[in-house]
Amino acid sequence: MTHLSPIQSSPSGSIQAELLEKLRSKQALIGIVGLGYVGLPLSLTYAEVGYRVLGLDIDQTKADAINQGSSYIQHIDGERVALAQRQQLLEATTDFSRVAESDALILCVPTPLNQYREPDLSYIRDTMAALLPYLRPGQVLSLESTTYPGTTEEELRPLIEQRGFTVGEDIFLVYSPEREDPGNARFNTANIPKVMGGSTAACGVVGVALYEQAISEVVAVSSTRAAEMTKLLENIHRAVNIGLMNELKPLADRMGIDLYEVIRAAATKPFGFVPYYPGPGLGGHCIPIDPFYLTWKAREFGMHTRFIELAGEINSAMPAYVIEKTMDALNDLGKPLKGSKVLVLGIAYKKNVDDMRESPSVEVMELLRAKGAEVHYSDPFFASFPPMRKHTFALRSVDLTQETLAAFDAVVLATDHDAFDYELIASHSQLLIDTRGRLTPGAQIVRA
Numbered sequence: 448m449t450h451l452s453p454i455q456s457s458p459s460g461s462i463q464a465e466l467l468e469k470l471r472s473k474q475a476l477i478g479i480v481g482l483g484y485v486g487l488p489l490s491l492t493y494a495e496v497g498y499r500v501l502g503l504d505i506d507q508t509k510a511d512a513i514n515q516g517s518s519y520i521q522h523i524d525g526e527r528v529a530l531a532q533r534q535q536l537l538e539a540t541t542d543f544s545r546v547a548e549s550d551a552l553i554l555c556v557p558t559p560l561n562q563y564r565e566p567d568l569s570y571i572r573d574t575m576a577a578l579l580p581y582l583r584p585g586q587v588l589s590l591e592s593t594t595y596p597g598t599t600e601e602e603l604r605p606l607i608e609q610r611g612f613t614v615g616e617d618i619f620l621v622y623s624p625e626r627e628d629p630g631n632a633r634f635n636t637a638n639i640p641k642v643m644g645g646s647t648a649a650c651g652v653v654g655v656a657l658y659e660q661a662i663s664e665v666v667a668v669s670s671t672r673a674a675e676m677t678k679l680l681e682n683i684h685r686a687v688n689i690g691l692m693n694e695l696k697p698l699a700d701r702m703g704i705d706l707y708e709v710i711r712a713a714a715t716k717p718f719g720f721v722p723y724y725p726g727p728g729l730g731g732h733c734i735p736i737d738p739f740y741l742t743w744k745a746r747e748f749g750m751h752t753r754f755i756e757l758a759g760e761i762n763s764a765m766p767a768y769v770i771e772k773t774m775d776a777l778n779d780l781g782k783p784l785k786g787s788k789v790l791v792l793g794i795a796y797k798k799n800v801d802d803m804r805e806s807p808s809v810e811v812m813e814l815l816r817a818k819g820a821e822v823h824y825s826d827p828f829f830a831s832f833p834p835m836r837k838h839t840f841a842l843r844s845v846d847l848t849q850e851t852l853a854a855f856d857a858v859v860l861a862t863d864h865d866a867f868d869y870e871l872i873a874s875h876s877q878l879l880i881d882t883r884g885r886l887t888p889g890a891q892i893v894r895a
């Protein structure tokens with residue numbers, strides 16, 4: 448599906464026409480830069496529709512795994528990588544001189560916040576520095592990393608122009624945000640509509656050709672800025688609405704109302720209501736981080752993003768709320784938190800994934816430990832507590848049995864993986880703190 452004006456005729460029309468032909472006939476070599484949660488599935492999506500894909504990463508272990516036909520991401524089936532290998536459609540390398548072979552370069556590198564909670568574009572800048580010497584006319588470069596509006600025009604375009612290329616004539620520059628939802632059985636890279644904005648109209652035409660063969664629908668917008676803002680809007684919308692639910696959770700609790708029941712009831716309204724659910728806090732690489740990219744950029748325009756800040760405040764206070772509820776529940780049993788044995792169920796940031804980035808469960812574990820509790824965890828996705836930049840727990844996942852559950856003073860359900868045996872957990876925990884509304888509250892089951 449295309450929404451753009453026809454191909455522009457320009458002196459370099461032949462460069463564009465040649466690239467369009469390669470993309471449309473699937474003769475183009477697609478370079479994917481950054482082979483993480485976004486880049487690996489995107490590489491496979493291109494290979495699965497018949498393109499040859501060259502994956503580029505600075506991490507040799509990822510390149511080696513791909514070249515051996517195996518996956519290093521739990522929810523991505525290794526057989527998909529093996530098949531692409533057998534068909535000789537996928538190769539990975541850390542040798543950036545091979546950038547020149549690629550007709551397309553799609554950047555999927557991290558965009559975290561720095562210690563001052565400001566955008567950290569160092570990965571994008573490092574990647575551009577590695578690519579620049581090997582750029583050549585007739586390539587399309589697409590940035591997929593989540594970022595603030597203006598990044599493509601202010602950071603990428605000048606670098607390309609400084610190399611003497613004309614954007615929209617020699618090199619085609621687009622921004623197209625990734626909408627991956629890891630672990631979602633219904634939606635994957637190939638069937639999630641892809642928003643894309645070009646740096647020029649000619650870039651936009653190439654951008655549509657880049658994505659339309661591999662992805663079911665390309666939604667072209669008028670500029671890279673509009674595409675960048677679209678991604679932030681989507682994630683801000685989630686952060687703010689989850690924040691609203693997290694604000695209502697303690698209130699409903701105090702009023703003796705089951706908020707989950709209320710949300711489910713409201714969701715029966717066929718229009719004008721979208722259900723969001725409270726939890727122990729925000730997690731993942733996107734929702735807790737991306738909104739602050741806009742907050743930062745807004746300052747340049749003398750504006751404050753108050754909803755974003757407020758949602759951030761409420762959401763980041765949720766782990767402390769969980770601790771408060773746990774302490775109260777233990778207190779009712781005559782036990783102090785200090786010295787109590789507490790088991791945290793689920794350390795991934797959301798259910799059914801092996802991703803711990805920004806996981807609120809870890810914040811809960813930190814707070815429990817700081818209060819003197821003896822903390823353990825159980826998570827089918829992590830046999831041992833993985834190394835994290837800010838957190839150290841020398842722990843192994845506890846096997847859930849009648850005996851192990853009963854040995855804890857409190858069990859905190861932080862991430863409700865489907866693989867947990869909820870009957871076993873509910874019937875053998877002395878005290879169960881449910882932060883996800885998964886279980887019916889009862890004598891020893893408390894919502895938090």
Ligand SMILES: NC(=O)c1ccc[n+]([C@@H]2O[C@H](COP(=O)([O-])OP(=O)(O)OC[C@H]3O[C@@H](n4cnc5c(N)ncnc54)[C@H](O)[C@@H]3O)[C@@H](O)[C@H]2O)c1
Pocket residue numbers: 480481482483484485486503504505506509555556557558570573574577591592593594625626627628629732733
């Ligand atoms: N994970 C998601 O579900 C998701 C969803 C939507 C958008 N995003 C966005 O996509 C981007 C990538 O996220 P991700 O989750 O795939 O990150 P990730 O950390 O899983 O993967 C990033 C990869 O980039 C590689 N890398 C780092 N520096 C590099 C460089 N200079 N050159 C080449 N490779 C380099 C890393 O080794 C890693 O393999 C981020 O901007 C993120 O906000 C992620």
